[in-house]
Amino acid sequence: MVFLKGVSALSRLRSRVKQHSSLSNSVRWLQMQSSSDLDLHLQLKELIPEQQERLKKLRAEHGKVQLGNITADMVIGGMRGMTGLLWETSLLDPDEGIRFRGLSIPECQKLLPAAKPDGEPLPEGLLWLLLTGKVPSKAQVDALSQELRDRAVVPDYVFKAIDALPVSAHPMTQFATGVMALQVQSEFQKAYEKGISKLKYWEPTYEDALSLIARVPLVASYVYRRMYKDGKFIPMDDSLDYGGNFSHMLGFGSHQMHELMRLYVTIHSDHEGGNVSAHTGHLVGSALSDPYLSFAAALNGLAGPLHGLANQEVLLWIKSVVDECGENISKEQLKDYVWKTLNGGKVVPGFGHGVLRKTDPRYMCQREFALKHLPDDPLFKLVSQLYEVVPPILTELGKVKNPWPNVDAHSGVLLNHFGLTEARYYTVLFGVSRSIGICSQVCFAAIFYLHFCGSPDVASVYICCFLLVQLIWDRALGLPLERPKSVTMDWLENYCKKAKAA
Numbered sequence: 001m002v003f004l005k006g007v008s009a010l011s012r013l014r015s016r017v018k019q020h021s022s023l024s025n026s027v028r029w030l031q032m033q034s035s036s037d038l039d040l041h042l043q044l045k046e047l048i049p050e051q052q053e054r055l056k057k058l059r060a061e062h063g064k065v066q067l068g069n070i071t072a073d074m075v076i077g078g079m080r081g082m083t084g085l086l087w088e089t090s091l092l093d094p095d096e097g098i099r100f101r102g103l104s105i106p107e108c109q110k111l112l113p114a115a116k117p118d119g120e121p122l123p124e125g126l127l128w129l130l131l132t133g134k135v136p137s138k139a140q141v142d143a144l145s146q147e148l149r150d151r152a153v154v155p156d157y158v159f160k161a162i163d164a165l166p167v168s169a170h171p172m173t174q175f176a177t178g179v180m181a182l183q184v185q186s187e188f189q190k191a192y193e194k195g196i197s198k199l200k201y202w203e204p205t206y207e208d209a210l211s212l213i214a215r216v217p218l219v220a221s222y223v224y225r226r227m228y229k230d231g232k233f234i235p236m237d238d239s240l241d242y243g244g245n246f247s248h249m250l251g252f253g254s255h256q257m258h259e260l261m262r263l264y265v266t267i268h269s270d271h272e273g274g275n276v277s278a279h280t281g282h283l284v285g286s287a288l289s290d291p292y293l294s295f296a297a298a299l300n301g302l303a304g305p306l307h308g309l310a311n312q313e314v315l316l317w318i319k320s321v322v323d324e325c326g327e328n329i330s331k332e333q334l335k336d337y338v339w340k341t342l343n344g345g346k347v348v349p350g351f352g353h354g355v356l357r358k359t360d361p362r363y364m365c366q367r368e369f370a371l372k373h374l375p376d377d378p379l380f381k382l383v384s385q386l387y388e389v390v391p392p393i394l395t396e397l398g399k400v401k402n403p404w405p406n407v408d409a410h411s412g413v414l415l416n417h418f419g420l421t422e423a424r425y426y427t428v429l430f431g432v433s434r435s436i437g438i439c440s441q442v443c444f445a446a447i448f449y450l451h452f453c454g455s456p457d458v459a460s461v462y463i464c465c466f467l468l469v470q471l472i473w474d475r476a477l478g479l480p481l482e483r484p485k486s487v488t489m490d491w492l493e494n495y496c497k498k499a500k501a502a
Contacts, residue, residue: 038143041206043132048202048476055477072496075487079274080354085282086479087273089130089437089470097361098271100126101133105267105361112266113138115241120263120369123242124148127213127436130270131472145241151214152236158182159222171223171425172303176296178219182212183292192288201288202476208291209439209472216435217242220428221249228422246432250420256373257418263369264411267362268430270437272355273470277302281438281471286482291471295438299431308430312423314350315412317341318379318386327378334382334389342397350409351390352402362407366414379413439471 037043067083074082090100100108112121112135124144128136136144161181162174183189187204196204218236225233234249243262252258273282281298285291302308325333341348353360367387370380387405394403412426487495 038140040128040131040144044206047132051477072492075492085273087470088473090270090272092272092355094355094357100270101129105365108266109365111135113141115244115262120259121266122262123265123269123436126266126269130437148214148242149236149238151211152218154215154218158219162223167227171227171428172299172431174223175220175428175431176299178223179216179292179296179299182215183290186290186292188290202472205291205475206472212291212295213435213439216432217246217249220432221246223428224250224425252419254418260369260414260418263365264429265433267365267407268433276304276307277434278438283482285471285474286479291439294471295435298434298438302431302434303427308427310349311408311411311430312426314408315416315423317349318382318413321382329382331385331389334385335393338390338393348390351394351405352400353406357402359404360406363405363410366410370414374417377417379416383410383413437470
């Protein structure tokens with residue numbers, strides 16, 4: 001079942017021009033690129049030697065600098081607060097939220113090209129930004145969009161692998177199965193088996209990453225139409241961009257839904273390297289597993305209730321509020337329901353975050369979208385009430401470091417408004433978005449690998465980073481095999497006793 005064929009002429013362009021002057025103070029290190037420099041592969045080929053030397057110098061001059069102390073709490077508590085990963089594509093600040101290559105979400109909305117004036121940023125623009133650290137022109141984004149459409153060819157056996165599962169299987173199970181079936185076409189695996197130089201690891205990784213990013217919307221939409229629309233599949237539209245096409249293939253043709261999907265994919269693409277899906281993808285990728293294997297592993301982490309599955313839990317909980325109390329619920333009734341949830345030993349889904357200590361900027365940009373496109377939606381009004389009611393209650397409990405809403409508190413209500421009501425499917429949308437962030441880092445690993453390991457047979461105890469944009473940079477920088485040290489409770493108890501006695 002091939003949806004699209006052909007090779008983009010634009011993707012073959014190899015012209016180069018000088019870069020324009022830098023942007024405003026907050027993003028002055030970023031550069032706008034000339035609209036005639038359309039080749040992303042060539043951009044990376046020029047950037048990689050500079051970053052290899054930068055990393056080499058950083059390790060030579062500062063390799064012994066201590067980044068902080070590790071406490072027993074960190075070891076027992078899931079390594080929280082422990083600085084142990086290198087992740088180039090994004091950085092999460094507890095107070096201001098995520099920055100993609102130094103840009104905040106509002107800055108991305110302002111600077112990245114959109115499908116229409118004052119529209120949401122195109123995901124292809126963020127992909128370019130994550131890979132190069134540079135804000136692309138509209139022409140560059142259009143060229144990349146065409147290249148992704150040209151790469152969006154999925155063999156029949158992928159769909160047959162999905163069809164072997166019961167239709168009732170969880171959407172994430174079907175999605176991950178499809179991604180694993182795509183692995184048969186891995187260029188990295190083929191090149192590695194033939195004996196490729198480690199200096200060129202990043203190149204087949206790049207090919208795999210771009211192809212995987214291009215293909216996952218087709219696999220994801222196939223799962224959706226198979227489960228919920230009687231298997232009536234919709235082919236790609238060659239006139240649409242990445243987010244618009246994904247929405248189209250799911251079966252949603254409104255321009256507002258296309259805009260929502262562009263925003264959704266962009267803000268869910270990357271969130272630093274320490275979250276479960278990113279770290280899982282990095283860990284698997286550090287073994288030189290190809291992007292398909294690494295991304296499939298990341299998807300399985302994303303499917304957990306404490307990670308990507310949370311977005312479906314939020315909508316289901318909100319609907320339970322409506323079922324019990326009605327749409328016109330008062331603040332006092334809502335407070336009672338929140339306390340009922342908490343006293344029942346449950347959490348209020350969509351509030352709190354492992355790193356953030358203020359309202360998630362991804363929540364705020366979704367709220368702004370709702371105020372613009374669906375201000376009178378009953379569930380949006382309920383979400384707005386929860387924003388006022390829940391944080392004071394969680395603060396009163398005194399056990400929560402961050403009582404504020406996160407990205408999951410809002411996304412389900414937006415999707416539900418435009419007709420995507422199947423909450424079980426929401427994590428698949430999250431997974432499609434994460435393909436962009438995960439694939440970007442892969443090339444970094446190849447660059448780092450050369451300096452840290454020197455040989456594919458050498459294991460390293462240095463902790464590194466990963467996921468698909470991130471995967472590309474993992475390979476380009478040659479990041480090593482991840483192998484942190486673990487300890488037993490006996491060891492930890494004895495060490496702490498000796499430390500206290502000293």
